[in-house]
Amino acid sequence: MDVVGEAAEGRGMFWFIQGNIKVLMFCRVLWSFSTSIIYPFFSLYILALGGSSTEIGLISSLGLIAGMVLYPLGGYIADRAGRVKLIGYSTFLYAFAHLFFVFATNWQMIAIGQFFSQLLLFYMPAMNALESDSLPPGVRGKGFAIIMAVPGSVRIIAPLVGGYVIEWFKTSSGMTGNEATAQAVRICWGIAFLTGLLVAWIRLRNLKETITEEEGSHKISFREIPGMVIPAYRSILDSVKWMNRSLRVIVILEMVASFFIAMSAPFYVVYATKLIGLSEAQWGLGMFISGLIGIMLAFPLGSATDRVGPRRMIMLGMFLVPFMIFSFQYSGGFLGVAAVLIGVQICNNIMVPAFSTIIANTIPRSRRGRLYSLIGERGISINFGNFWGGGFLLFPPAALGAYVGGWVYQLDPNLPWIITSGALLVCALMVYLFVQEPEEAQH
Numbered sequence: 001m002d003v004v005g006e007a008a009e010g011r012g013m014f015w016f017i018q019g020n021i022k023v024l025m026f027c028r029v030l031w032s033f034s035t036s037i038i039y040p041f042f043s044l045y046i047l048a049l050g051g052s053s054t055e056i057g058l059i060s061s062l063g064l065i066a067g068m069v070l071y072p073l074g075g076y077i078a079d080r081a082g083r084v085k086l087i088g089y090s091t092f093l094y095a096f097a098h099l100f101f102v103f104a105t106n107w108q109m110i111a112i113g114q115f116f117s118q119l120l121l122f123y124m125p126a127m128n129a130l131e132s133d134s135l136p137p138g139v140r141g142k143g144f145a146i147i148m149a150v151p152g153s154v155r156i157i158a159p160l161v162g163g164y165v166i167e168w169f170k171t172s173s174g175m176t177g178n179e180a181t182a183q184a185v186r187i188c189w190g191i192a193f194l195t196g197l198l199v200a201w202i203r204l205r206n207l208k209e210t211i212t213e214e215e216g217s218h219k220i221s222f223r224e225i226p227g228m229v230i231p232a233y234r235s236i237l238d239s240v241k242w243m244n245r246s247l248r249v250i251v252i253l254e255m256v257a258s259f260f261i262a263m264s265a266p267f268y269v270v271y272a273t274k275l276i277g278l279s280e281a282q283w284g285l286g287m288f289i290s291g292l293i294g295i296m297l298a299f300p301l302g303s304a305t306d307r308v309g310p311r312r313m314i315m316l317g318m319f320l321v322p323f324m325i326f327s328f329q330y331s332g333g334f335l336g337v338a339a340v341l342i343g344v345q346i347c348n349n350i351m352v353p354a355f356s357t358i359i360a361n362t363i364p365r366s367r368r369g370r371l372y373s374l375i376g377e378r379g380i381s382i383n384f385g386n387f388w389g390g391g392f393l394l395f396p397p398a399a400l401g402a403y404v405g406g407w408v409y410q411l412d413p414n415l416p417w418i419i420t421s422g423a424l425l426v427c428a429l430m431v432y433l434f435v436q437e438p439e440e441a442q443h
Helices: 003-008 020-036 039-048 053-081 084-097 107-119 124-133 140-155 158-172 177-206 222-242 245-276 280-308 310-330 334-362 365-375 395-411 415-434
Strands: none
Touching (some): 020 124, 020 140, 020 158, 039 107, 039 245, 053 084, 053 124, 053 222, 053 245, 084 124, 084 177, 124 365, 140 280, 158 177, 222 365, 245 310, 245 395, 280 310, 280 334, 310 334, 395 415
């Protein structure tokens, strides 16, 4: 019997959901629910405050550029001095950046808020590394799937709530459509800000460090941090040299996919509401239905990753998702949009646990913070709204894609789906030709 089998003997099916994993999941339940009420309508908030499709692309691009700046520093600190304090204190700062959204009176304030909030997400490599450290090899497919599914099962109602809140303000407040949308979103951002403060306190109080004294014994003070920026950036080249061929191919594919996914991500809700004619409540309902089905399938698809291998699951999702995205422009109404959202959600449920598993199995614990700061931990996934870059190497192409997307959408609203689906089909062929699983999974 292998180590995982021995550890699991006599325990329940979810024996590995304990300690840090339980805390991280609980925090994601709290915060992701509050932010998921409003993020699906972020582009509409920009339009309500005087922005256009080009400003939507610009704001998304600014956020991605900001996210790139400090990510290597976050990964460097995580491997050198540990994960937990960096996660806890940085979460407090990230929460306060959301006040720009709460008090925004024009799209320029949203742009400033997006820049600072994404700048302060540099703790994400540490949190991703802590997550992988805390999941034993052999159950990572199921583990990553459950980490997605449990918060998702709670937050799937969130877009529906957000849609109805906006609809209620439009019909009951006596404000104009744009004023009602802006006021509803501001209130929801205020709730998200308070929830963020609570999440930061829980993380700081309850997470347990996974880096040993030998692996990360260096104690860092705030005064030392500026001097660590240059060594952190120097470590990028070392990390790239360390990667094997399969991991390098995955990184290249992530970079290519980031450009095209970011190009279309902010415009799903705009296309659905402005061209197809859905209401905000209908868009929220479609997100709810797709999320519900995704939750139902998360555990069996995650288990399939452990059973048949992550590479096969990646290929399945990568070959299916281009056709889902291409069909969005022909969805025609609520049922068609809901069907596309469901299809993309299922593909994400196939791809994300598989990518997360193959990446975690390839990278040793001592390098995870730095490598995750470069490439993220999720691989390729499709976003509806703001695209989250996930790693230093992914931010530049995603930022460029988001900016270009605003102009592409203005040129022809159908082009983002045509271009994105074609690019992802090429990425799927590259996975088939060049990506292999590691011979031995890293702990």
